[in-house]
Amino acid sequence: MFEARLRTATRRGCPRWALPHLDDILQQARAAIHDASVRHRRTFGAELPPSHQWRVAYTATIDEIRRLSIRRSEQLPPEPADSDGAESPEQRSYASQIGRAIRECLSRLSVMRRHGATLRLQGHSIKEAARVLGWSTKKADNMIYRGMDDLRTCLERKGVKP
Amino acid sequence: MNDDDLVDAFAQLDEASSIPAVDPARTWDALTRANHADGEMAALVDRVARDPAYAAEWRIGVAFAAEAERDASRVEAPPSARARWPWIAAAIAAGLALTWSLSRRAPPDASAPDAVRAAKSAKIEATSPSRARSNEPATLSWTPVARAKQYRVFVSDNQLRPIIDGEATTDERFSLDAAVLTGREGETLLWRVEAEFATEPPVASPTFRVFVSPP
Numbered sequence: 001m002f003e004a005r006l007r008t009a010t011r012r013g014c015p016r017w018a019l020p021h022l023d024d025i026l027q028q029a030r031a032a033i034h035d036a037s038v039r040h041r042r043t044f045g046a047e048l049p050p051s052h053q054w055r056v057a058y059t060a061t062i063d064e065i066r067r068l069s070i071r072r073s074e075q076l077p078p079e080p081a082d083s084d085g086a087e088s089p090e091q092r093s094y095a096s097q098i099g100r101a102i103r104e105c106l107s108r109l110s111v112m113r114r115h116g117a118t119l120r121l122q123g124h125s126i127k128e129a130a131r132v133l134g135w136s137t138k139k140a141d142n143m144i145y146r147g148m149d150d151l152r153t154c155l156e157r158k159g160v161k162p
Numbered sequence: 163m164n165d166d167d168l169v170d171a172f173a174q175l176d177e178a179s180s181i182p183a184v185d186p187a188r189t190w191d192a193l194t195r196a197n198h199a200d201g202e203m204a205a206l207v208d209r210v211a212r213d214p215a216y217a218a219e220w221r222i223g224v225a226f227a228a229e230a231e232r233d234a235s236r237v238e239a240p241p242s243a244r245a246r247w248p249w250i251a252a253a254i255a256a257g258l259a260l261t262w263s264l265s266r267r268a269p270p271d272a273s274a275p276d277a278v279r280a281a282k283s284a285k286i287e288a289t290s291p292s293r294a295r296s297n298e299p300a301t302l303s304w305t306p307v308a309r310a311k312q313y314r315v316f317v318s319d320n321q322l323r324p325i326i327d328g329e330a331t332t333d334e335r336f337s338l339d340a341a342v343l344t345g346r347e348g349e350t351l352l353w354r355v356e357a358e359f360a361t362e363p364p365v366a367s368p369t370f371r372v373f374v375s376p377p
Binding site: 005009010012013016044045046050053054055061062063065066069096098099100102103106107111115118120121123124128132148151155 | 165168169171172173174175183186187189190192193194203204207208210211212214215217218219220221222223224225226227228229230231233234316318323324327354366369
C-alpha cells in the first residue's frame with residue numbers, strides 16, 4: 001500500500017527526464033526509510049511515524065534526482081533513457097521556449113501576483129495557495145486571478161501561445 | 163491560453179539549476195508546517211518561479227506532503243460512534259477487571275499504588291520555546307513528572323540521526339551546547355524525554371520539535 005502510494009506520488013511530481021529512472025529513485029527512498037526506521041527504533045523505541053516516512057522519502061528522492069541530474073549534465077550526448085518517445089525534439093524545444101517565456105513573464109509581475117500565479121502554475125488550489133502564503137482565501141483567489149491574467153497578457157505580447 | 167496549458171508548459175521547463183540547491187528539509191517544513199519565519203515562504207515561492215529544477219522539487223514535495231497529511235489525519239481521526247462502542251465496552255471491562263484485581267491484592271508498599279498512578283497518568287509536555295538560535299546554547303525543558311527519579315533526553319536531527327542519545331538529568335531541563343546547533347540553521351531537531359522511576363517502567367513524552375534559526 002505504502003509502496004504503491006510512494007510510486008504514484010513520485011511519478012506525479014518527477015521531472016519528465018527522470019521518469020526512466022523511477023525504479024532507482026524509489027529504491028533510494030526505500031533504503032532511506034529503512035535506515036531511518038532502524039535509527040528511530042534504536043533511539044526512540046518506537047516505529048517511525050508514517051508522516052516521518054514521507055519526509056525521509058522526500059529528502060532521499062530529491063537527493064537521488066539531483067545526483068541523476070548531475071550525471072545527466074555530464075553526459076553528452078544525453079543518455080537514451082532521457083527520451084520517452086512521446087514528443088519530437090522540435091516539440092520539446094518549443095515547449096521549453098514557452099516555459100522560459102513563462103518564467104521571464106513571471107519575473108516581471110508584482111510580487112504578490114507573481115506568488116499567486118507561481119503557485120497556480122505549480123498546480124496548487126486557491127485554498128492551498130492561501131495556506132502556503134498565509135493569505136485569506138479571498139486574497140489568494142484575487143492574486144491568482146490577477147497574476148494569471150498579467151501572465152497571459154505578457155505572453156501574448158511576446159507572441160507565445162502554448 | 164487556459165490555465166491548464168500554462169501549468170503544463172511550466173512543468174515542462176527542463177533546465178538544471180545553476181544556483182545553490184535548497185535543503186529538501188527546508189522545503190518539506192515549508193509545505194507541511196503552519197507557521198513560518200517571516201519571508202520564508204515568499205523566498206521559496208520566488209525560487210520556484212525562477213528555478214525549474216526547484217519547481218520540480220516543490221511539485222514532488224506537494225505530492226508527498228499530501229500523502230503524509232492523509233496518513234496523519236488517518237491516525238488522528240476520531241473513530242465513528244459505531245466503531246467506538248466496542249472499545250468503550252472493552253475499556254470498561256478492563257477497568258473493572260483491574261479494580262477487582264487490585265482489590266484482591268494487598269500492596270507490598272503503601273507508596274507503590276501512588277507510583278503506579280503517577281507513572282500511568284504522567285503526561286510530559288514541552289515548556290521550552292520551539293525555536294533556537296544556531297549560535298547560542300538552547301534549553302529544552304518539560305513539565306515535571308511526579309516521582310520521577312531522573313529523565314533521559316534524546317535529540318535527533320531531521321534525518322533521525324541521534325545527536326543526544328539518552329543522556330540522564332535529574333532536572334526538568336537540558337542544555338544543548340551552541341556547538342550542537344552551529345551549522346544547523348533551517349533544520350528542525352526532534353527531541354523527547356523519558357521519565358524513569360524507581361520501580362515502574364519509564365514513561366515517554368511525545369516527540370517535540372525545535373527549529374534552529376540563523377543567528
